[in-house]
Amino acid sequence: MNLALTDTQQALREEFRSFVQTELLPYANDYDKQGFIPMELIQKLGARGYLGATLPEAYGGRNMDQVSYGLLNEEIGSACSSTRSLITVHSSLTAETILRWGTREQKDKWLPLLATGASLAAFGLSEPDAGSDTAGIKTTYQVTADGYTLNGVKKWITFAQTAHLFVIVAQGEQGITAFLVERDTPGLTVKPLEGILGTRASMLGEIHLDDCHIPAENLFGRKGWGLQQIVNTALDNGRYSVACGSLGIARACLEDSIRYAKNRRSFGQLLKDHQLIKQKIANMVTEVKAASLLCRNAGYLRDKKDPDSIIQTSLAKYHASRMANNIAAEAVQLHGALGCHDSISIQRYFRDAKVMEIIEGSTEIQQILIADHSIAGLSTIL
CATH class of the missing domain: 2.40.110.10 (Butyryl-CoA Dehydrogenase, subunit A, domain 2)
Incomplete structure (x- = not known):
């Protein structure tokens, strides 16, 4: 199994990062404080095709594969989990579920509107x-x-x-x-x-x-x-989006922590030269890499429509959301008092990360699903 990104996927990742850097990251803290996302940003998401990322081109979507869609959620999640939440509920929970279970009339009526953001779901x-x-x-x-x-x-x-x-x-x-x-x-x-x-x-x-x-x-x-068809499909789609978004939070915390450690001096030396700081960063890097591989694997199996993708998606969501909490907490600790202040994003990542453990099936629900599946047949997990 080759989990390396294709040229197309790598190009999409660069596209997503460019959008996030210019249109989202500079304003995300303000959105958090004001309690809403402006319609101007939502229109930009629609114009880029991000609200219909996985929908077929026939409905106005961009027909992205699941790995690419995961990258979209990761990159947006690295800047603003609220915006990523829109992608999750609008695209993963609703549009993709209508694509799977809707009647022809329902698809024809709603999917073109959802793909462009003309209607939100x-x-x-x-x-x-x-x-x-x-x-x-x-x-x-x-x-x-x-x-x-x-x-x-x-x-x-x-x-x-x-x-x-x-x-x-x-x-x-x-x-x-x-x-x-x-x-x-x-x-x-x-x-x-x-x-x-x-x-x-x-x-x-x-x-x-x-x-x-x-x-x-x-x-x-x-x-x-309703549970067997609609809810289960929607939550499986949503868990993948949240898993990748959690990865984005953790990666942002890691990158911000490394930048801070390179410039902040304490006890006569840069933070990056303190052994305990190196330990924290090493643990962060390891956890982010592990979550990245779990998310990439889930996306790969989802693209293949492999039945094992459902439990692998739960594994990715379970690990990535817990990992994001741990890394966000370490990032706050590393930044000290500054990490608790709303002038920087670390405190927002810390608060957002906790939400990831609750939505689209709590950590405890994932534990039950993973344990039951493992007891029934360990080989399907490993």
């Missing part, structure tokens, strides 16, 4: 009393003569404040089912959520559904198959 799964316990959702649907009626509350929904289209997962007589719900649906309201620890510009919202009538053609997937 969000994924409504979590609720006030249901996060990792996806089977415990309380939002309900009832069958009507010409469609469905939805009632309930969705919480912690990334970019709910700006999304035009929501995937809403609800419980009914025929089991858990998913629906495509447009923002202007009567009875749908969004309440902004503030005070989040990290990814503060990801424009979280609480979605209230009060007797929302959904036309029959907006059923998403089969009735009763």
